[in-house]
Amino acid sequence: MQRVFEALASTPRRKILALLAHSELSAGEIAARFDMTKPSISQHLAVLEAAGLVVSEKRGQYVFYRQVSENLINALNGFVQEVCPVARPLKRESAAIGRERAKAAEADAGTADAGGPAPRRGDTA
Amino acid sequence: MQRVFEALASTPRRKILALLAHSELSAGEIAARFDMTKPSISQHLAVLEAAGLVVSEKRGQYVFYRQVSENLINALNGFVQEVCPVARPLKRESAAIGRERAKAAEADAGTADAGGPAPRRGDTA
DNA sequence: CAGTTATTTAGCAAATTAGCTAAATAAGCA
DNA sequence: TGCTTATTTAGCTAATTTGCTAAATAACTG
Structure with missing residues (x-):
C-alpha cells in the first residue's frame, strides 16, 4: 500500500502507467516517449514493479512491461x-x-x- | 491531481484521512492521536488541504478539519x-x-x- | 569472436521532504 | 490587562528522491 502510493506520487510514473494502459511496451519504447534518459526511466519502472503495478518479462534482447x-x-x-x-x-x-x-x-x-x-x-x- | 497523489504518498497523511472518515476533529485532537509534534501534524494538514482532500474551519479557538x-x-x-x-x-x-x-x-x-x-x-x- | 543494441547498475550532485524546537499569532478567560 | 490554550510559521538538520553520466551485463548479428 505504502509502495503503491509512493509509486503514484510521481508524475512520470503515472504517465508510464497510462502509457501501458492498452498494451505492453519494451523499456526502450517507453523511454522513447519521455524527455528523460533511459536509466531514469528504468528506475521508474523498477519502482512501479516493486509496487506491483507492473510486471516485466524479458524476451530476447528486450524487456517488456505491462500493467497489473x-x-x-x-x-x-x-x-x-x-x-x-x-x-x-x-x-x-x-x-x-x-x-x-x-x-x-x-x-x-x-x-x-x-x-x-x-x-x-x-x-x- | 499531482497534489492529491503527493498528499496520499505519506503514511501519516493517509492515517489522518482515515481518522477524519467519520467525523470532523480539531487540529489538536488529531495531533493527540499521533506520536508526532503538533507543528508536524499542522504541516500534514496543510498538505491535505492544499490537495483539496480536507477543509478547515476555525471556530473560536479551535480549527476543525473534515474530509472532502x-x-x-x-x-x-x-x-x-x-x-x-x-x-x-x-x-x-x-x-x-x-x-x-x-x-x-x-x-x-x-x-x-x-x-x-x-x-x-x-x-x- | 568482435561489434551492436537493449537494459540495468553504480555513483554523484541538486532538489525536496520530514520532523524537530522555538517563537509568533489568535482566541478565551480572570 | 495579563495569563493560558490552540494552532501555525520560521528556521534548522537529516534523510530521501530525482535525474544525470559512465560503465556493466545480456542478447543478437555478421
Whole structure:
C-alpha cells in the first residue's frame, strides 16, 4: 500500500502507467516517449514493479512491461474503503471486474443516468 | 491531481484521512492521536488541504478539519479511468455516490447553499 | 569472436521532504 | 490587562528522491 502510493506520487510514473494502459511496451519504447534518459526511466519502472503495478518479462534482447490493473484497483479500493466508507460499493464493482470484463463494457454502453440529480462535479479532478 | 497523489504518498497523511472518515476533529485532537509534534501534524494538514482532500474551519479557538470525500473519489476515479479503462464501472459507482450525497445534503438542510463549500456534515458512513 | 543494441547498475550532485524546537499569532478567560 | 490554550510559521538538520553520466551485463548479428 505504502509502495503503491509512493509509486503514484510521481508524475512520470503515472504517465508510464497510462502509457501501458492498452498494451505492453519494451523499456526502450517507453523511454522513447519521455524527455528523460533511459536509466531514469528504468528506475521508474523498477519502482512501479516493486509496487506491483507492473510486471516485466524479458524476451530476447528486450524487456517488456505491462500493467497489473488488479493490483492498482485493489490498492486504491482498499484505501478508499478505509478513508471513505460511503464508497463501499466500489469494492463490489472491483470484484466484478475480474469476472465480467466483457459484460461490464457492454453494460456500461447501455447504462444511463437513473434519473436522480446529476453528480455535482464532473468526472475529472 | 499531482497534489492529491503527493498528499496520499505519506503514511501519516493517509492515517489522518482515515481518522477524519467519520467525523470532523480539531487540529489538536488529531495531533493527540499521533506520536508526532503538533507543528508536524499542522504541516500534514496543510498538505491535505492544499490537495483539496480536507477543509478547515476555525471556530473560536479551535480549527476543525473534515474530509472532502468527493474530491478524493473524483481524483482516484479520474486517474483509474485514464490508466485502467477496463475499470469503467467504477465511474458509475462514483456518480451514484455523488447522487446519494447530494440527496443526503438536500434532506439534511432544506436550504441549499449554492456557492458554499461541500456538505457540512462529516458523517460519511 | 568482435561489434551492436537493449537494459540495468553504480555513483554523484541538486532538489525536496520530514520532523524537530522555538517563537509568533489568535482566541478565551480572570 | 495579563495569563493560558490552540494552532501555525520560521528556521534548522537529516534523510530521501530525482535525474544525470559512465560503465556493466545480456542478447543478437555478421
